[in-house]
Amino acid sequence: xxxxxxxxxxxxxxxxxxxxxxxxxxxxxxxxxxxxxxxxxxxxxxxxxxxxxxxxxxxxxxxxxxxxxxxxxxxxxxxxxxxxxxxxxxxxxxxxxxxxxxxxxx
Amino acid sequence: xxxxxxxxxxxxxxxxxxxxxxxxxxxxxxxxxxxxxxxxxxxxxxxxxxxxxxxxxxxxxxxxxxxxxxxxxxxxxxxxxxxxxxxxxxxxxxxxxxxxxxxxxxxxxxxxxxxxxxxxxxxxxxxxxxxxxxxxxxxxxxxxxxxxxxxxxxxxxxxxxxxxxxxxxxxxxxxxxxxxxxxxxxxxxxxxxxxxxxxxxxxxxxxxxxxxxxxxxxxxxxxxxxxxxxxxxxxxxxxxxxxxxxxxxxxxxxxxxxxxxxxxxxxxxxxxxxxxxxxxxxxxxxxxxxxxxxxxxxxxxxxxxxxxxxxxxxxxxxxxxxxxxxxxxxxxxxxxxxxxxxxxxxxxxxxxxxxxxxxxxxxxxxxxxxxxxxxxxxxxxxxxxxxxxxxxxxxxxxxxxxxxxxxxxxxxxxxx
Numbered sequence: 001x002x003x004x005x006x007x008x009x010x011x012x013x014x015x016x017x018x019x020x021x022x023x024x025x026x027x028x029x030x031x032x033x034x035x036x037x038x039x040x041x042x043x044x045x046x047x048x049x050x051x052x053x054x055x056x057x058x059x060x061x062x063x064x065x066x067x068x069x070x071x072x073x074x075x076x077x078x079x080x081x082x083x084x085x086x087x088x089x090x091x092x093x094x095x096x097x098x099x100x101x102x103x104x105x106x
Numbered sequence: 107x108x109x110x111x112x113x114x115x116x117x118x119x120x121x122x123x124x125x126x127x128x129x130x131x132x133x134x135x136x137x138x139x140x141x142x143x144x145x146x147x148x149x150x151x152x153x154x155x156x157x158x159x160x161x162x163x164x165x166x167x168x169x170x171x172x173x174x175x176x177x178x179x180x181x182x183x184x185x186x187x188x189x190x191x192x193x194x195x196x197x198x199x200x201x202x203x204x205x206x207x208x209x210x211x212x213x214x215x216x217x218x219x220x221x222x223x224x225x226x227x228x229x230x231x232x233x234x235x236x237x238x239x240x241x242x243x244x245x246x247x248x249x250x251x252x253x254x255x256x257x258x259x260x261x262x263x264x265x266x267x268x269x270x271x272x273x274x275x276x277x278x279x280x281x282x283x284x285x286x287x288x289x290x291x292x293x294x295x296x297x298x299x300x301x302x303x304x305x306x307x308x309x310x311x312x313x314x315x316x317x318x319x320x321x322x323x324x325x326x327x328x329x330x331x332x333x334x335x336x337x338x339x340x341x342x343x344x345x346x347x348x349x350x351x352x353x354x355x356x357x358x359x360x361x362x363x364x365x366x367x368x369x370x371x372x373x374x375x376x377x378x379x380x381x382x383x384x385x386x387x388x389x390x391x392x393x394x395x396x397x398x399x400x401x402x403x404x405x406x407x408x409x410x411x412x413x414x415x416x417x418x419x420x421x422x423x424x425x426x427x428x429x430x431x432x433x434x435x436x437x438x439x440x441x442x443x444x445x446x447x448x449x450x451x452x453x454x455x456x457x458x459x460x461x462x463x464x465x466x467x468x469x470x471x472x473x474x475x476x477x478x479x480x481x482x483x484x485x486x487x488x489x490x491x492x493x494x495x496x497x498x499x500x501x502x503x504x505x506x507x508x509x510x511x512x513x514x515x516x517x518x519x520x521x522x
Binding site for chain 2: 074
């Protein structure tokens with residue numbers, strides 16, 4: 001299990017355990033964390049699981065692929081640390097990761 | 107779009123299991139107003155989910171009918187091009203360019219230019235205006251008398267919104283409805299009520315009016331309406347007239363036919379499912395979830411079309427380079443491998459947002475947030491005023507394999 005902290009836009013914090021290999025989008029949905037929609041079910045195809053990754057963890061989440069970069073153009077308020085949570089898989093390396101959620105996904 | 111004045115002969119449409127599989131041609135527009143398409147798609151999903159058909163009307167094409175296969179095609183835009191056309195038929199000689207039917211990089215550039223008009227920030231600014239207009243319109247409707255919901259409500263509200271998005275002269279807004287109907291009709295979608303020549307002639311008039319607006323907006327400071335955004339952007343301000351027209355047609359149809367028919371579709375769905383209507387009256391907080399369910403259930407655009415850029419294996423079939431591929435969203439949304447009890451309308455359905463009506467990938471509907479907001483506000487304001495929007499006759503459906511629409515929907519309002 002990997003510990004993941006989601007910080008909602010209003011500051012509410014959720015610390016949850018993520019099974020290895022599950023995406024941070026799936027984990028948020030499974031734990032009913034508000035602020036992640038995941039309309040496409042994890043196909044990197046809707047940009048409704050936009051998160052901001054805390055600086056300390058950003059490099060460890062890896063490089064974005066072209067599709068993720070294209071889809072992020074759909075999201076609102078994209079920053080340098082924006083990622084789609086469906087493209088970040090829980091792993092030992094990410095144990096303790098903190099991601100922040102935008103005000104709204106849609 | 108043609109109005110089915112005479113109800114199509116359901117008996118003329120054979121049972122889908124009585125004909126050979128290879129004869130199943132989902133391009134036949136007559137299937138849709140007769141509601142015969144459901145059983146046909148059910149057979150294809152079960153027996154031949156990636157289905158090849160030699161259509162007399164549209165030439166050879168593949169039908170993609172399962173949810174996950176549709177997501178696959180939609181997200182592999184390098185293997186499946188959106189050029190030259192995103193509907194099943196090919197126009198003979200009138201096919202103005204528009205960014206929905208373009209690939210990267212030009213698609214991304216043009217799409218980004220117009221997106222600010224429907225951004226969340228912009229939407230929160232127009233929300234009070236939309237709510238006021240919806241309220242005023244609902245207050246003007248007769249209670250206890252039969253009237254046409256399509257004309258008085260669905261068309262009127264979407265057209266008002268469209269006029270705002272283009273900053274089009276408000277009193278002349280029904281012209282937008284007319285041009286939208288013409289844009290989304292014609293032989294390419296199985297509609298024989300108008301010729302290509304007629305469409306060209308009417309849309310040329312549309313272009314003339316919009317050219318005047320373009321010149322006005324260009325001379326004024328940039329604003330957040332579609333025309334001003336295009337006229338002031340270096341990547342779009344030098345478009346040739348046909349490309350301007352193409353993008354206008356895209357934005358007009360995108361913002362009109364779709365939401366309009368979901369506004370009508372919600373009334374139909376709730377009347378056909380009275381227990382769901384009761385649930386809604388008891389708990390209006392279900393509205394946002396119901397909006398997604400309406401959009402799934404209605405699937406206002408039945409399909410999107412691509413062409414393979416290379417040989418692709420899908421569902422055990424080989425789609426050859428150059429082949430035409432039609433993703434049937436209307437079928438994907440009824441796929442019981444992905445959606446539980448897909449034929450049922452369930453306003454508190456879990457994961458209701460997981461539908462394919464907006465498409466997925468780089469061509470996903472850019473107005474989805476606006477569409478959801480308009481339908482949400484409509485139902486919030488309806489529930490404040492009326493105990494029932496009663497459907498008092500059969501809805502009349504349009505003949506198209508593309509727009510899943512209603513031309514008439516007789517209703518009677520009941521006071522709260």
